[in-house]
Amino acid sequence: MFRIGMGQDSHRFAADPARPLLLGGVRVADARGLDGNSDADVVLHALCRALEQALGEDAFSRYADALCAQGVADSREYVKVARSRVEAAGWRVNNVGLTIEARTPKIEPLRVAMKQSVATLVGIAPDAVGINATSGEGMTLMRDFVPHLAAMLEDVVHDDPESTLGWCDDQTEFEFGLDLLLEGIERRRATEAAAAG
Ligand SMILES: [Zn+2]
Numbered sequence: 001m002f003r004i005g006m007g008q009d010s011h012r013f014a015a016d017p018a019r020p021l022l023l024g025g026v027r028v029a030d031a032r033g034l035d036g037n038s039d040a041d042v043v044l045h046a047l048c049r050a051l052e053q054a055l056g057e058d059a060f061s062r063y064a065d066a067l068c069a070q071g072v073a074d075s076r077e078y079v080k081v082a083r084s085r086v087e088a089a090g091w092r093v094n095n096v097g098l099t100i101e102a103r104t105p106k107i108e109p110l111r112v113a114m115k116q117s118v119a120t121l122v123g124i125a126p127d128a129v130g131i132n133a134t135s136g137e138g139m140t141l142m143r144d145f146v147p148h149l150a151a152m153l154e155d156v157v158h159d160d161p162e163s164t165l166g167w168c169d170d171q172t173e174f175e176f177g178l179d180l181l182l183e184g185i186e187r188r189r190a191t192e193a194a195a196a197g
Contacts, residue, residue, distance in 0.1 A: 001155040005054025009045035025117035041075035046149040051082040094154040095128040107133035
């Protein structure tokens with residue numbers, strides 16, 4: 001059994017020319033960043049939405065806002081939550097398709113790194129991530145950056161009667177998962193701070 005979800009997200013380019021641009025977890029050199037409370041990785045936000053939609057849910061802003069409020073601006077952490085929700089529900093990501101509408105930057109030089117980064121985040125091979133880019137031919141809003149993302153989920157446990165995995169539709173269970181993630185981030189920060197002296 002398969003499920004498909006579509007995700008979209010958009011951010012304006014930031015006024016601050018020094019703000020870094022992150023796309024799919026890849027830092028883009030010599031490009032103006034996007035505005036947002038988090039790192040504004042518009043591709044990863046669209047990915048989270050696609051994964052949520054495939055699950056038949058829409059919890060992205062709930063956990064992104066909660067993590068952001070805790071000072072977690074790295075959108076890769078949001079994808080980790082989305083992926084854990086996919087896997088807790090008994091699915092795994094099969095492939096991801098991404099279309100980017102933006103006049104700038106050029107996506108071609110970023111393609112290999114973005115495929116690798118997105119693939120690693122959702123646990124698939126780089127050749128299971130397809131990326132198209134279009135400038136919009138002048139028909140889209142030039143100041144915005146808009147990715148459209150589709151993710152296909154593959155059933156891993158629903159046919160297995162031994163499986164104890166199920167839908168995470170219990171709010172307590174969901175909050176518990178978020179707490180564990182935040183604890184992990186805190187621990188990692190403490191370790192990094194200790195290592196940095
Ligand atoms: Zn966003």
